[in-house]
Amino acid sequence: MIAIYLNTIREWGGVDVLAARFATFLREAGEPFFIVEPEGGRIRKELPWATFHAPDSLSAVEEPDHVLVTSLPKLVHDQFPWGVFRGSKILAWAVHPLDPFRKFFPYSGKLLDHLGFPAVRAVQWCLPSHNRLVRRFFSSLIGGNGLCAMDGANLRALCHFYPGIASSVPIIPVPSPLSFSGESKATSEALSVSYFGRLDRFKWSALSSFIDGSLGPRAKMQPVSLHCIGDGPCMPDLESACARFGVGLVKHGFMPNYDAIKCVATYSDIAVAMGTAALDAAGTGHPCIIIDPALGPFRKSQRLFRFVDETPDFTVGEYRDAPGYVHGLRSFDECVEPAMIARHREAARDYVGSRHAPDACFGGLLAMLMNSQVRGEDLADNARGIMASFHAPDEKKVARR
Incomplete structure (x- = not known):
């Protein structure tokens, strides 16, 4: 037993x-x-x-x-x-x-x-x-x-x-299971980004850094919207940050995982997340970059990111001030280039299916x-x-x- x-x-x-x-x-x-x-x-x-x-x-x-x-x-x-x-x-x-x-x-x-x-x-x-x-x-x-x-x-x-x-x-x-193959969102002049996860202090340290250092500045170049699939005590902070930079915020609230990742694939060009949420989004074939948290005294924004399918050791989130922290590979502006999104749309699902297959991972755990x-x-x-x-x-x- x-x-x-x-x-x-x-x-x-x-x-x-x-x-x-x-x-x-x-x-x-x-x-x-x-x-x-x-x-x-x-x-x-x-x-x-x-x-x-x-x-x-x-x-x-x-x-x-x-x-x-x-x-x-x-x-x-x-x-x-x-x-x-x-x-x-x-x-x-x-x-x-x-x-x-x-x-x-x-x-x-x-x-x-x-x-x-x-x-x-x-x-x-x-x-x-x-x-x-x-x-x-x-x-x-x-x-x-x-x-x-x-x-x-x-x-x-x-x-x-x-x-x-x-x-x-x-x-x-x-x-992480491959639950379905997501449909590509129709292209438009506006950039649509989704965040999938809780809004507690831990994850807010990652999301706030992303907004301050990358998404907010991007909003000065083109219309930007952020779809938030999740809830938590830091929602007022998210509302304030998006208002400050002119980022359109769409709040979807808490959803079960399957509905959440379907929402991610339907409404956004690219997802940002960490942990199981990042893997679940990538498992639909949706490009997802990992955002990293930081401890209280660390104020420097994350400037470099990697897609889920580029992680070398299964890492889906790491403190930016941790000893041995593995930095990202490219800026957010590079990540949202159409060719980059298309490349990682194809790679994301293959990566999750080969490296995070439930039968293999749970078999190892058992x-x-x-x-x-x-x-x-x-x-x-x-x-x-x-x-x-x-x-x-x-x-x-x-x-x-």
Whole structure:
């Protein structure tokens, strides 16, 4: 029996999409599984045929053989049921570059927002005993083949946070289905761009940089419209930015993935996105460029971009101020040249079909899950130690540093 440990309380996002698709893969492969998700979670509506258990009801569930943890921070959350999963083999998927650090060290969130990546070494130096706990935790997880990364950006971040122990982590790329072949939008003098994704602070750091540095200046050369398929707390910021540059904003709101990518293909010449949204758009044969986020102190706009089919290591979004950041290849003005759009319309679907095929990606994920040698009991004490230490660090020492 396999448990997919989702247990998310935020709005529908890429992790939820991946969990739903993996569940569908397991169903078709005949693998028994259940999903850990609170009552009322959106994935319950998306998969009415699946078996679900709420986190607080797991004590009545038979211990699963294998547990897929859909993001690293869940392992150091006080709701994680170590007692239930004591003998289960664990596999965690690193799906956000900051997850291995931000959720494992006290104060790291605020310090990263204020200082960026230089905060990493400062926090580790200020909290040596906590740092030893975390390194021990990751040594056990990685040494037992219990961790994989979704792309090169996540692997580079892991190696920066924990040098010497993370280089062997394998990449299992994000799967994306080829749902349909999109029709080309009718050409016009105006340029139509679509953004597909949430509008939270993380993704707004990428979209705002794109508007300020590329889309806004382009609007001085020709009429430009931005179709936004998504919603979130940064919608007022988007409205303000588009008004400031004279970019026409069309708000479509939240849509299920299939409807969203159909909207992207119908209304825009080119898409901008990151993560699973970028892959899903490209999978229709629609040209999509990747926009990259940045941490709080990094204000320089992204000027160079790459199409999804040009990424060298499955990366579909990377912090612009991250050590080892892989820069884009060309300006936005070059990206929207008709010949460039036509070239990547043909290449996008082929790339997704060959590099992100669900059967191959999920097959690799399932094989890793089955081969993990890390049991819950191998991690539980360290995880509890991290949580206990998290709430009792030397705050004055961190503040002074």
